[in-house]
Amino acid sequence: MNKELFEAINFLEKEKGINKDVLLEALEAALISAYKKNFKSATNVRVDLNEDTGTMGVFAQKEIVEEVFDHNTEILLEEALSISPTYEIGDVVEVEVTPRDFGRIAAQAAKQVVTQRVREAERGIIFNEYIDREEDIMNGTIQRMDGRFIYVNLGKIEAKLPESECMPSETYNIHDRIKVFVTKVENSSKGTNVFVSRTHPGLLKRLFEMEVPEIYDGTVEVKSVAREAGDRSKISVYAADPEVDPVGSCVGQKGQRVQAIVDELKGEKIDIVEWSEDPVVYVSNALSPSKVIRVIVDEEDKATTVIVPDYQLSLAIGKRGQNARLAAKLTGWKIDIKSESEAKEEGLISEEDVEELETSTLEYDDSLEYEDSYEDMDEDLFK
Template identity: 45%
Template sequence: MAISANRLELLSIARSVAYEKNIDEAIVIEAIEEAISKAARARYGADHHIEARINPKSGELTLKRKQTVVASQDEVENPSQQIPLSVAKRIDPSVEVGHVFEEDLPLFDFGRVMSLTGKQVITQRVREAERDKQFEEYKDRVADIINGIVKRVEYGNVIVDLGRGEGVIRRDQTLPRENLNMGDRVRCYIYDVRREPKGPQIFLSRAHPGFMAKLFEAEVPEVYDGVIEIKAVARDPSSRAKIAVYSHDNSIDPVGACVGMRGSRVQAVVGELGGEKIDIIPWSPDPATFIVNALQPAEVTKVVLDEDENRVEVVVPDEQLSLAIGRRGQNVRLASQLTGWSIDILTEEEERSRREKEANSRTELFMGAIDVDEMMARLLVSEGFETIEELAYVDLGDLLQIEGFDEDVSAELQARARDYLERAQQELNARRAALGVEDEVLGLPGVTLEIAIKLGEGDVKTVEDVAGLVSDDLRGWFEVKNGEKTRFPGLLEGMNMSVEQADALIMAARVAMGWVEAPVEEEAVEEAELAADGQD
């Protein structure tokens, strides 16, 4: 190929390639310039800085060799690309350091090897531009539904032709029992687009909860307009799903709007999802109400929330237990996913038995600790007292409100409770001392006598010993051996210590030992900065 060929030929080639690949024509021209520059360096020397330029209007091609002016001969690292100032002054007395000389080079004919090399450079740049264009086109379409045609099926993964790219439905994102064959039209949900070395990867799904939400948005105008909001979706693909909806307009029933006249709207979604049964649940800002709704069609008689653990205990009638749990636990599992709460289901009989067991245990605790008869102990339990600490430090007026309790009886009960706690503390402290746990350990934030004893039993007896621990030593950890996950208990197993609390305890010990400096809180830093600004 001769460079002296028709000037417009290069522009024609660039235009046709850009049109075919749906990329900017300037990118193709840059790729051709790069290929010609590489060929020129192969001809004139790889050390030279040579640039090829193509006029985008006339198609005229020029080759330029560039040399940069440096201060002295000592700074010249590459004579082919740099020229000392003393020499440059002979060429142009007005030049300064940093000036770039450009020299026109004669055009030449490509050889076979140069042509192949140029073709590779152009092909690579065009492919990269095509991938970038594809990524930019699809990265903003995450969480959208897209139509495509099945191109092929490989090991359960479905490759879908999207027109200007390819997407993949992984095996775990397909609907069970759904067979997609080459040439089938399919609707998918784009849940991720990643830039990877081999090109952008577009991940599609028909099992994603967002797919169902988008289908309802397409079928229900109120959802599309934002009047009805889809708060959460939980799916067991091709089997059953629950969707929580909320209406911002009190005059519109969100469940009825999503169901449609004679179920027309929900049936359109069911048909697309291969007969998946859908429960439409009214969302509520009250967690208890939402959980009760999510467990439909089962009836719930009682809900007890534990916000610290994000768990909820649900009591249902004995005959409703199987309905609440569902086949293979499906109903309660979907309800848990929908609400974000861990749900424990009990029957009324199980809850009654457990309540009686707990009451008997507390009754025996009060009888043994403060030396009262069974009637008095049961009365305290019925009034809501669960521990000796509650009885010892409750306001005296609360005890006087209990029927039959006067001031003398109430004061005597509190005195006995405090004596019991003091004896218990003395026994614990003696146990701690016997284990050799130093007093300084008790001075660490959050360390109680119970914690100190647990540490002593684990041969952690000094502040330095605590400083040398990591949080897993305190809380426990998991290890995988022979494919099985095994838990190893920590020193404070059963103390319900969080990762943050464990880290804070260890950090306090390291600060006390002088190993690290005490962390400065952001608020203190801001106050110090404000004070400094004020002084300025």
């Protein structure tokens, strides 16, 4: 039986990836516990598992004394010297106390330990595999649904997609393949739990890394992402090399790169703006597609007052304040938008300021609605 036990342990190490030393250590602890329980012994014992010979033994640890008061924990010097002439008073000697039927006890203990450790090790392997994928994108297949979660098969585990992390513009069906963003991996007594999202801003960032080689290799850096999942998002990008156009890199030829991301997000509109350390420039860019006449910066409160042409006010604010809200999230600056007329009344700008308004690359008219995005740009811009 002992030889078969060691063979089984070696098999588990190869097939399950469970460290043999971990199994042997757990088995030793279980055998010690089984020995004390079955033989009602309080003696300190050690179990020796010899893989080379395929044997196991139990050894009681006893202190060498001149007079024995407890035979379970003490041994006379004379007896100890018969084992080894080097022993002295106060030393600890090991005496083999392996019972005759210890093999049966060992088999029962081994079965319990191996079963438990296999479960724990498998959970540990899965946890270690998926903890490295935290804040990353994974492909999965929808397996089932209940009132709280959509369960997505990621290969070795079913991830949980909470209802609150689902995009309102999407319909989810069994067997659908979807990309999900891993938000949290936790180890519990019942196993590994993986939580995923379709609404997290990190999903948008990772999708750009997948579609834009310049982001993946670090030529273009994603500075910030603001997202209202299923509706509209803004992403700011930056390139240290002045020869590189970060926005153009993300858009791609004829918008192909960003269109692939829009398709993955079921039509979610995406504004790509260039990051700048100058808050005036950055906030102006973030309010795209609206033109900006002037940005007044309050460094102390990290707030800005943005003045836009009268006919661009609704465009700058966006439907239900969405454009301004996303711009504020993207930049980290408070944004108060005022129309040109209102700003003049408050003395914030003069006629000269208005005349110096720089013309935008894209022309907008009064009828342009906020839903227009890169999709509505002239294709010549991407050639």
